[in-house]
Amino acid sequence: MATTSTTAPTCKTLLAATVAKPFVEEIKNGVQALDRTPVLVGFLANSDPAARMYADWTAKTAESAGFIYELREVDKEELEEAIIAANEDDAVDGIMVYFPVFGGGQDQYLQQVLSKEKDVEGLSHLYIQNMYHNVRFLDEAETQKSILPCTPLATVKILEFLGVYNSLIPYGNRLYGKTITVINRSEIVGRPLAALLANDGATVYSVDITGTQKFTRGQALKHKRHLVADVEISLQDAVGQSDVVITGVPSAAYKFPVEYLKDGAVCVNFSSEKNFPPTVKEHASLYVPSIGKVTIAMLLRNLLRLIDNKKQRDLLK
Amino acid sequence: MATTSTTAPTCKTLLAATVAKPFVEEIKNGVQALDRTPVLVGFLANSDPAARMYADWTAKTAESAGFIYELREVDKEELEEAIIAANEDDAVDGIMVYFPVFGGGQDQYLQQVLSKEKDVEGLSHLYIQNMYHNVRFLDEAETQKSILPCTPLATVKILEFLGVYNSLIPYGNRLYGKTITVINRSEIVGRPLAALLANDGATVYSVDITGTQKFTRGQALKHKRHLVADVEISLQDAVGQSDVVITGVPSAAYKFPVEYLKDGAVCVNFSSEKNFPPTVKEHASLYVPSIGKVTIAMLLRNLLRLIDNKKQRDLLK
Numbered sequence: 001m002a003t004t005s006t007t008a009p010t011c012k013t014l015l016a017a018t019v020a021k022p023f024v025e026e027i028k029n030g031v032q033a034l035d036r037t038p039v040l041v042g043f044l045a046n047s048d049p050a051a052r053m054y055a056d057w058t059a060k061t062a063e064s065a066g067f068i069y070e071l072r073e074v075d076k077e078e079l080e081e082a083i084i085a086a087n088e089d090d091a092v093d094g095i096m097v098y099f100p101v102f103g104g105g106q107d108q109y110l111q112q113v114l115s116k117e118k119d120v121e122g123l124s125h126l127y128i129q130n131m132y133h134n135v136r137f138l139d140e141a142e143t144q145k146s147i148l149p150c151t152p153l154a155t156v157k158i159l160e161f162l163g164v165y166n167s168l169i170p171y172g173n174r175l176y177g178k179t180i181t182v183i184n185r186s187e188i189v190g191r192p193l194a195a196l197l198a199n200d201g202a203t204v205y206s207v208d209i210t211g212t213q214k215f216t217r218g219q220a221l222k223h224k225r226h227l228v229a230d231v232e233i234s235l236q237d238a239v240g241q242s243d244v245v246i247t248g249v250p251s252a253a254y255k256f257p258v259e260y261l262k263d264g265a266v267c268v269n270f271s272s273e274k275n276f277p278p279t280v281k282e283h284a285s286l287y288v289p290s291i292g293k294v295t296i297a298m299l300l301r302n303l304l305r306l307i308d309n310k311k312q313r314d315l316l317k
Numbered sequence: 318m319a320t321t322s323t324t325a326p327t328c329k330t331l332l333a334a335t336v337a338k339p340f341v342e343e344i345k346n347g348v349q350a351l352d353r354t355p356v357l358v359g360f361l362a363n364s365d366p367a368a369r370m371y372a373d374w375t376a377k378t379a380e381s382a383g384f385i386y387e388l389r390e391v392d393k394e395e396l397e398e399a400i401i402a403a404n405e406d407d408a409v410d411g412i413m414v415y416f417p418v419f420g421g422g423q424d425q426y427l428q429q430v431l432s433k434e435k436d437v438e439g440l441s442h443l444y445i446q447n448m449y450h451n452v453r454f455l456d457e458a459e460t461q462k463s464i465l466p467c468t469p470l471a472t473v474k475i476l477e478f479l480g481v482y483n484s485l486i487p488y489g490n491r492l493y494g495k496t497i498t499v500i501n502r503s504e505i506v507g508r509p510l511a512a513l514l515a516n517d518g519a520t521v522y523s524v525d526i527t528g529t530q531k532f533t534r535g536q537a538l539k540h541k542r543h544l545v546a547d548v549e550i551s552l553q554d555a556v557g558q559s560d561v562v563i564t565g566v567p568s569a570a571y572k573f574p575v576e577y578l579k580d581g582a583v584c585v586n587f588s589s590e591k592n593f594p595p596t597v598k599e600h601a602s603l604y605v606p607s608i609g610k611v612t613i614a615m616l617l618r619n620l621l622r623l624i625d626n627k628k629q630r631d632l633l634k
């Protein structure tokens with residue numbers, strides 16, 4: 001346990017750009033192999049500066065990888081019609097929305113308005129349900145891949161980069177033996193992330209203000225998927241057992257209590273706010289302060305998959 | 318304005334059972350005309366006494382109308398798999414879930430797990446999106462009807478019974494000139510209800526803790542549907558203009574400030590809690606304290622529509 005306030009020299013901070021780089025190269029090659037330039041449309045209907053920054057990053061990365069990126073700023077009351085117009089426009093390959101717009105259930109409704117054939121963020125119900133049930137393809141012939149929600153997917157890619165996934169263990173079981181705490185259980189990131197990690201073999205404590213759930217891998221009625229149970233465990237005890245702690249609290253005021261960390265834990269923050277104080281480095285072995293650039297790489301990767309899925313569907317016509 | 322605390326004799330209280338009765342008769346005839354007995358499955362995965370009472374009422378009404386009703390009590394962690402099993406079971410015609418289960422976004426996810434072909438509550442995304450866009454059929458030939466969410470639909474049927482819908486005005490415009498305040502903007506009831514009322518010509522103030530929106534009928538980009546705008550108006554001013562006030566606040570502590578009511582207003586409460594105090598009768602002309610029995614009639618009516626839609630699809634095979 002660290003007893004001084006100086007930063008332990010053993011913690012390595014890893015930037016998302018480093019993890020994103022090989023993916024962006026791979027995506028660039030993917031775009032070059034296409035016979036046309038794919039078009040991604042982003043809808044901005046809020047005045048959140050974090051959303052605008054994320055939109056700017058998306059534009060920069062998309063354009064550097066060879067896509068056309070078009071930001072459409074619309075009034076929130078016009079957003080639904082604008083999404084429907086983009087759904088129906090053959091010139092648009094992928095669509096994303098910078099949430100929150102209205103917040104809550106109305107945003108969840110809007111996510112479902114977006115055509116699943118153009119949903120680069122992977123938030124359509126079919127994709128989310130497939131992910132929860134570990135279903136990886138859209139068709140029986142396994143030619144069209146289901147799309148994974150991009151922020152949870154980015155987090156998984158970061159954990160792979162960090163060696164938390166052990167590549168000596170067979171695929172699908174590479175988190176076996178690992179305990180992970182995820183602080184956030186939203187439908188967009190926290191809950192799907194807990195499920196993905198449990199599907200890969202981890203024991204996951206999923207924490208939010210309503211309580212803690214434990215996700216583990218198991219065999220349910222018909223589908224191979226994780227099991228979930230409410231558990232009575234303090235944050236301190238859950239974190240004290242965890243090899244990895246992932247935060248996603250959308251509040252500038254929130255600071256994770258780093259004194260709960262196991263020495264040498266891996267810490268990843270996916271919130272646009274800094275959930276870990278600088279003292280995280282006194283306890284962690286690896287620290288990833290933000291993941292946005294990997295998320296953008298994943299949504300561009302998803303866009304290539306959507307284009308490929310369309311090609312596969314066209315072959316069947 | 319009433320100045321004494323005695324109940325004004327001019328307010329008539331109308332019970333939901335009275336409104337439900339002709340619908341239940343009509344449904345009974347519909348069931349008798351079928352070649353088999355339809356099966357409705359209700360899933361109860363919470364310990365909410367209001368949900369259990371509602372389930373008991375559903376059972377009673379469904380059975381008296383000639384349906385087979387089966388209540389399946391499941392652990393909330395087993396609910397998703399149980400819904401999927403019922404989706405796939407040809408012996409089940411209709412499915413409903415007594416929400417809330419987890420609350421929030423996870424319940425909205427579960428609603429979408431339910432097959433839209435068996436969704437008697439009309440909460441599938443396609444049905445909700447059709448309702449918002451005033452699309453009444455599922456197919457171009459107009460043989461399969463889109464399903465309306467049952468609580469908003471029940472409220473509309475009550476307003477028709479009360480004469481708030483003026484049947485001398487052409488269909489689709491029968492609330493023209495009416496102002497209505499709806500206190501609740503949930504995705505399940507308040508927001509769809511505001512849209513339905515605006516689609517029929519009313520000016521609707523939709524109130525929740527985040528603010529007030531005004532729904533009016535209008536022509537949007539491509540679809541014939543209502544318009545929505547944030548408005549700065551006090552509850553007192555909105556209610557003071559309203560011919561009808563509809564409440565749906567899920568809290569025993571909440572009591573609507575009846576002194577804001579226009580004399581002779583029509584008051585309808587769809588919450589399982591009593592949102593109006595007894596003094597509502599000093600101001601209102603018509604008062605409907607609860608709507609549950611009409612909601613049940615509407616979900617049985619929806620079930621007959623789902624069976625008819627299936628018949629239409631089978632004809633096309």
